[in-house]
Amino acid sequence: MNKKYELIYEGKAKKVFSHDDPDKVIIEFKDDATAFNALKKDKFEGKGKLNCLISARIFELLKNNNIPTHFIKLKNENTMISQKIKIIPLEIVLRNKAYGSLCKQTTIESGTDLTKPLIDIYLKNDELNDPLITKDRIELMNIISSKDLELVIDLTLKINGILKSFFRNIQIQLVDFKLEFGYDDKNKIVLGDEISPDNCRLWDLNQKNDTIVSLDKDRFRNDLGGLIEAYSEINRRINDFI
Ligand code: UDP
Numbered sequence: 001m002n003k004k005y006e007l008i009y010e011g012k013a014k015k016v017f018s019h020d021d022p023d024k025v026i027i028e029f030k031d032d033a034t035a036f037n038a039l040k041k042d043k044f045e046g047k048g049k050l051n052c053l054i055s056a057r058i059f060e061l062l063k064n065n066n067i068p069t070h071f072i073k074l075k076n077e078n079t080m081i082s083q084k085i086k087i088i089p090l091e092i093v094l095r096n097k098a099y100g101s102l103c104k105q106t107t108i109e110s111g112t113d114l115t116k117p118l119i120d121i122y123l124k125n126d127e128l129n130d131p132l133i134t135k136d137r138i139e140l141m142n143i144i145s146s147k148d149l150e151l152v153i154d155l156t157l158k159i160n161g162i163l164k165s166f167f168r169n170i171q172i173q174l175v176d177f178k179l180e181f182g183y184d185d186k187n188k189i190v191l192g193d194e195i196s197p198d199n200c201r202l203w204d205l206n207q208k209n210d211t212i213v214s215l216d217k218d219r220f221r222n223d224l225g226g227l228i229e230a231y232s233e234i235n236r237r238i239n240d241f242i
Contacts, residue, residue, distance in 0.1 A: 012038060013051070013198060023185050025084045026075060029055075029194070035221045037129050042220065048078040050231040051196035056080055057238050058163070058195040065162045067155060068190040070182065085182030085192050088144050089124040090133070092152060094160050095176040099201060105132075111212075117160055119153055124180070151189055152181050159191070167202065170237040172215065175201035197231050204233075 005017035005026055012034045017026040029048035034041050052074070059071035070082040095102060098112040102120070123133045123143075139146060156179055167174045177200035180193035193199070197216040204213040214222075215230040 013048075014194070019081065019084075023084055024072065025082055027080050027082055029078045029080075033198075033217070033220050033227070035217065037126060040221070044220075044227050046228050047198075047231060050228070050235050051194060051198055052078045052080055054196045054231070054235050054238060055194040057242060058166075059191075061166060061242075062159060062162060062191065062195075065158075067159055067162070068184075068188065070184070070190050070192045082192075083184050083190065085184050085190060087124075087180055087182040087192055088148075088152070088189075090138070090143060090152070090180070091122040091124050091130060092156050092179045092181070093120045093122065093176060094118070094156050094179070095120065096160070096164065097173070097175045097201075099175050117157060119156060148189060155181070155189070155191065163195070163200075168205070170241050171205040172234070172237070173203040173205050175203055177201070197234055202234060 005019070007015060008018055008025065009016040013030055013032060015028040015030060017028065019026050029052040031043050031045055031048045032041065033044055033047060056071065056074050059069045062069055063071070070085050072081045072083060075081050095118045096114055098108045098114060099110055102108060102118070103110040121133050121135075121138070122130045124130060135146070135149065138144060138149060144152070159179065160174070160177075163177070164174045177195065179191060179195070181189050182192040184190050200216055201214065201218065202216045204215055207213055214224065215234050217227075219225065219227040219230050
C-alpha cells in the first residue's frame, strides 16, 4: 500500500486506509484467517485476493438488485474502494439451514432445513466474545433505533433471497451468512464489511450423495484442508456465471 494512505483500522481479516476523498476508504483484504474469536490463526496465500474479488462481485449483484452497499469499485485484486461508513456494532446472521453455533446452543439437529430463515443477532464485541443479543438489549444499549433495526432485518431477508437464488444457479447451497451494516455520510443504512466464504457457509450441490462439501471457512475451522482450492472454486463459478 502506498505510504500516503493512513491506516485507520486493522481487523482480523482486513485493513482500512484513508482515501484522498474523506467520504471514502480503501479496504485491503489480508491473507490471515482466524476462528473461534482468534484462538485459532493461520495464513493462506491468496485468500485476501479471492475474498476481495468474490465480495466485489456479490456487492455488484446486490447493487443491481437495489441493495445499498458501501462498495464503490475494486482498486486492485485485494483492495477495494468503499464509502466510509460508521459500522453498527451488530453481527446479523441469517440461517437457512441449522449448522454451527445454532446446533451447539440448542437441540436443533445439524443440517435441519429451516422452514423460514432464522435471524440471530450478535453484539460485535471481541472482549465479550460476540454474544447473542436480544432486541430489548439492543434498545437498552441504544445501539440502534428499533425502526433502523427493522430496516436492517428487512435488508438481510432481501439479501438472502438474492444470494440464495444466485448461489443455487452456481450449484451452491447458501446455508448461513453474517452481515454488518453501517451509516453513510447521509445517515443512510448501507451494507458494509464483506460477503465471502469467510462469512458464509457455502455447500457444494454438485455431489452425488448427501456428503457435505464445504467451500468456505469451515475448511479452516474444522481442519479439512483445501481452503484456497475451495475459495478459488467459488470465485471460478461466480465468474463463469456472470
Ligand atoms: N460468522 C462470521 N463471523 C463470526 C461468526 C460467524 O462471519 O464472528 C458467520 C459464519 O461464517 C457462518 C455464520 O456466520 O457463515 C453463522 O456462524 P455460527 O453462528 O454458526 O458460528 P460458528 O459455528 O462459525 O462459530
